[in-house]
Amino acid sequence: PPDLIAARPRLLLARVWAQFHMSRPRQAVRILKQAKILIGQLAERGEIDRATTRSLKAELQTLTAGVISATDRSRTATRVASRWLADFPEDEPFARGTLANICAFSHYSLGELDAARLRSLAARDHHAAANSVFGIVYCDLLLGLVEISAGNLAEARRLLDRACRLARERLGPGSYTEAMTAIFHVELAYEWNDLQGAERILHQHRQIIEECGLVVHEMACKLHLARLSAAHGRHDEAIVFLERAERLGIEKRYRRLTAAALNERVRLLLSRGDVRAARLALRSRGIEPSAESRPAPIHPLDEYAHIGAARVLIAEDHPAKAIAVLDRIAERMRRDGRLRGFMQVRALVAIAAHSAGETLLALAAVVDVVTLALPQNALRSLIDEGLPMREVLEFARSRIPAWSRNSSTATFVDTLLRELGKTAPERARPIAIAVKKQMLSSKETDVAALLLRAYTNRQLAESLSMAPDTVKWHLKNIFGKLGVSSRTEAVLKLKEIGLDAATERQLAG
Numbered sequence: 001p002p003d004l005i006a007a008r009p010r011l012l013l014a015r016v017w018a019q020f021h022m023s024r025p026r027q028a029v030r031i032l033k034q035a036k037i038l039i040g041q042l043a044e045r046g047e048i049d050r051a052t053t054r055s056l057k058a059e060l061q062t063l064t065a066g067v068i069s070a071t072d073r074s075r076t077a078t079r080v081a082s083r084w085l086a087d088f089p090e091d092e093p094f095a096r097g098t099l100a101n102i103c104a105f106s107h108y109s110l111g112e113l114d115a116a117r118l119r120s121l122a123a124r125d126h127h128a129a130a131n132s133v134f135g136i137v138y139c140d141l142l143l144g145l146v147e148i149s150a151g152n153l154a155e156a157r158r159l160l161d162r163a164c165r166l167a168r169e170r171l172g173p174g175s176y177t178e179a180m181t182a183i184f185h186v187e188l189a190y191e192w193n194d195l196q197g198a199e200r201i202l203h204q205h206r207q208i209i210e211e212c213g214l215v216v217h218e219m220a221c222k223l224h225l226a227r228l229s230a231a232h233g234r235h236d237e238a239i240v241f242l243e244r245a246e247r248l249g250i251e252k253r254y255r256r257l258t259a260a261a262l263n264e265r266v267r268l269l270l271s272r273g274d275v276r277a278a279r280l281a282l283r284s285r286g287i288e289p290s291a292e293s294r295p296a297p298i299h300p301l302d303e304y305a306h307i308g309a310a311r312v313l314i315a316e317d318h319p320a321k322a323i324a325v326l327d328r329i330a331e332r333m334r335r336d337g338r339l340r341g342f343m344q345v346r347a348l349v350a351i352a353a354h355s356a357g358e359t360l361l362a363l364a365a366v367v368d369v370v371t372l373a374l375p376q377n378a379l380r381s382l383i384d385e386g387l388p389m390r391e392v393l394e395f396a397r398s399r400i401p402a403w404s405r406n407s408s409t410a411t412f413v414d415t416l417l418r419e420l421g422k423t424a425p426e427r428a429r430p431i432a433i434a435v436k437k438q439m440l441s442s443k444e445t446d447v448a449a450l451l452l453r454a455y456t457n458r459q460l461a462e463s464l465s466m467a468p469d470t471v472k473w474h475l476k477n478i479f480g481k482l483g484v485s486s487r488t489e490a491v492l493k494l495k496e497i498g499l500d501a502a503t504e505r506q507l508a509g
Contacts, residue, residue: 009039009048009056016063023215023252025070032067036060058092061066062099069106070215072254072301076104078115097126097135104142105216108149109256110338111300116146132175133170135351138164139316151339153376157188179205183220190224193379195231195418198224218248219257226264227229227384230281235268236443242268246285258285258303266308271386272441275315277480282309289313290321301343303329310348319356323349351388354395366396370403374412383419390420407479440478441488447474452491 003009003428012035019028039060043053069077081103086469088096120142127135140163147156160181162498171480176178182205192459196491202224209221242265248259262285267280275487282289282305289309298306306325313322326349350365373382382389394417397403403413440448443464450460479485482493 001388006034007038009035009042012038013056013059013063014065020063020066020070021335023070023218025067025252028070029349030066032060032063039295039489049313051313053480054089055331056091058089058095062095063087063104065099065102069102069109072256074109074301077184078103078110080108082432088171093126093130094132094135097123097130097132097139099126100126101135101138101142104139108142108146109301111149111332113150113337115147117143120146133166137164137167137177137181140166142205144181148184149338149340151343151372151376151378152189153188153340153378159183160185160188162255164486174208176208176212179208180217183209183213186224187220189232189279190227191376191378191380193383195228199228202228215248215252215254215257219245219254219260222248223260223264224256225382226261230268230384231288231380236470237467239265239268239344240473241469243473253470255299255301256304259302259308262287263304263308263311265313267384268309270315275312277477278308279313280313298332300332300336303333307345307348310352314348314352314355315353319352322352323356324351334414336497339372339374339380340378343369347382347385347389348373350392350396351385354392356386362392363396363399365394370413371407374409375407377412380417382416386420389415393417393420399484439483444474444478444481448472448478451475451478454491 002387005015015034016031019025019031039053039056041049042048048056051214054232061080062126065081065084068080081099085096085103086101088099090096100110100119104116104119106124107119120139123142124136124139127139137359140159144156144163147153147159155394163181164178164185167175168215168381171177172508182201186198186202186481189195189201202221206221206225209217211219222241222245226238226245229235229241231236241262244260246258246265247260250256261283265281266278269275269281279289285305287305287309289312306329310325313319313325326341330342330345333345343443346365349361350369351363353359369382372378393413397417403410446464448458450463455463456470457468457475460466461468464471466474475487475490479490482490
């Protein structure tokens, strides 16, 4: 009963743990304040002894740092966690280990990989002393994330395998502890272009993560649902997933998720030639794709949003401006040792330089990319860049003799080119300003054909075997391209520009 919970600090703290792990930091903050006041009152009245008070305050500190971290205030979280760890009760190994893990994750979020490694290794010792399976598994998970960021994918797999194995041995198959680790196996399988393996792992653990995962786990789940959909050519479905991920990031105040999803959405929009929609997507999140005279520092949590902006600049034939943005991000990633992200950014630099005719820069960048990608067998980050990446690789292979000889590098480049050839992007469709020149995608044409017949959204979804959200997405695109705001206006405009006959033929076909 609520009255009983309100009178018992342990029960209040248990509720905070639950809210924290279900990514509800605002609810957790309210209960934390309630618990802090109650602990102070009970201690003042002498109703709990000094040892119990110290234990409760240690747990309170751990949860406070956790909630701060969950609201994406990573610098504040590292500062308070480091201060409290310096004077933390030695007889509270679980709380101490958890606080060290929170500090480690916050350092990781800021790109401070060495600090993250040290904190997580210390946390593992504390959790081993506490005999906490969850704590030990989470330490290995964090260490795995650090190695993914560093570009050491084989070491990351070893750490994640160890964590999953311990979870299964001690807790049985299908536990939350296993799921929160396994979801990052999806990232490795996807990067290695094992799409079937990535899908199998994702769908095996998706339900648990979506019901009660931390934001970082939800982020991995939603981004890979989108990436796998896009890899199979279902771009509209992928964009719907990404829009949901962006909304989740805004709702949870988790900038890193919003930025990552935005970058992916921009990439997909540009792959089908919709530069206008890509620019609008960035503007809707407060980002203007242009070079500033005095550029402000780019926070690590916002990097991928600015990478998305650089993509738009390349598409709009401003490669020099794009390179200026990308170089700022790449320099920090290189300095931090985040070599996987550095590789991805240098791939875009190579694409931009090639489009600008900057031969030496394009070659230098693509050599960096292949040099970093080969040891970790990183394929999908490059395959997903599509035709521009293939053009850069073909350009470089004809000019770098070592890439034509019998070598591991030549084999890797050939594999990349072969896979890039399989995943030819949709032909870019011009999005003209003049209404008479507007073009609809094949899916949009299907929707428009039924729109002309006055189908409702539900009928559209059933007739075209689409999700309701996908139908809404297509309608929004159609309205934007026609410059209208209602179904009636859309029908009139379609007839006015002579697309009614074309869409009828599409329907008949």
